Amino acid sequence: MDKSKFDVLRLENQLCFPLYACAKEVVRKYRPFLDELDLTYTQYIVMMVLWEDKSCSVKGLGKRLFLDSGTLTPVLKSLEKKGFVNRARSKKDERVLEVEITSKGEALKAEAVSVPERLAGCINLEPEEAAELYRLLYKALGVVKE
Amino acid sequence: MDKSKFDVLRLENQLCFPLYACAKEVVRKYRPFLDELDLTYTQYIVMMVLWEDKSCSVKGLGKRLFLDSGTLTPVLKSLEKKGFVNRARSKKDERVLEVEITSKGEALKAEAVSVPERLAGCINLEPEEAAELYRLLYKALGVVKE
DNA sequence: TCAAATTAGATTGTGTTCAATTTAATTATA
DNA sequence: TATAATTAAATTGAACACAATCTAATTTGA
DSSP states (O other): OOOGGGGGGGGGSSHHHHHHHHHHHHHEEEEEEETTOOOOOHHHHHHHHHHSSSSSEHHHHHHHOOOOOOHHHHHHHHHTTTTEEEEOOOOOOOOOOEEEEEEEHHHHHHHHHTHHHHHHTTTTTOOOHHHHHHHHHHHTOOOOOO | OOOOOGGGGGGGOOSSSHHHHHHHHHHHHHHHHHHTTTOOOOHHHHHHHHHHHHHHEEHHHHHHHHHHHHHHHHHHHHHHHHHHHEHHHHHHHHEEEOEOOOOHHHHHHHTTTTHHHHTTTOOOOOOHHHHHHHHHHHHHHHHOOO
16 A cells, blocks of 8 residues: 555546546547548537537637637638638627528538547447436536536 | 437537537636646646656657647657756667656645645536546546556 | 668647737616 | 726637658668
């Protein structure tokens, strides 16, 4: 028994480290699939919101994706350059920038539909484990589901 | 019932997204604690390895931390500048760069020891939930524990 | 042996990520 | 109603993160 007060600082006793490492590894696994769509992971999650909602403010995207304007502004400009979204100030409130999906962006959805399943094949978890992981992550995020 | 083949693309049906978001949020929560130590999160996990092992090659750090030399080189140069580590080529193999903790780096360990507990207080999980999350993350990472 | 292959780090380039600041628009209030 | 406070994005600056490439050292094997 060689326990010390410093044991809490051992990498293997940290919860945060596997969280950090796993998130990075999973994003890395997306790369080959997303390359086919000419999307980065950040661009992909923005598109997921817009595939669902057609249009959203930068503020709304940020709240949904846990990202701020410093991250989103260049991502949205890049998506605009590729023709997947349009950006325009709201008529009702000029401060608000509305991001709207284009028909080209809509068309990308059909290509993207196989990505989740292909990625799931790269993750070595049983369905019940994946469901439990999902629940715990949302709880840790402080988001109440249901 | 409005199910479609596109449901898999809904953000709320993704396992990867809460993983990505949660990891970012937790790293963000470390910031105020690590600021006191003049460390970033990446520098902190490097120091955790060195508090345990005193010295390690860049390659070894990369394997342990899931990081490559493109990330580690500037991090290690920064830690060296702060006086927490020394960097020197191995005598046995000049290709290898050995990173060694300094006495100043060792001294930092005493200050860091309160960080894990203070951070745990910011995460809203029961101990058994944290343990299960830990297990699932390492399984997803493909690292076999025990 | 000695040229080819491999390996370890460093460098470069692209793309985040976030804190802090700035600018412009809107809302609140004295 | 002016002025102050607030809000939404954009910008700036520092620090990752990783793929691809480069350089130097070591190891292989013809």
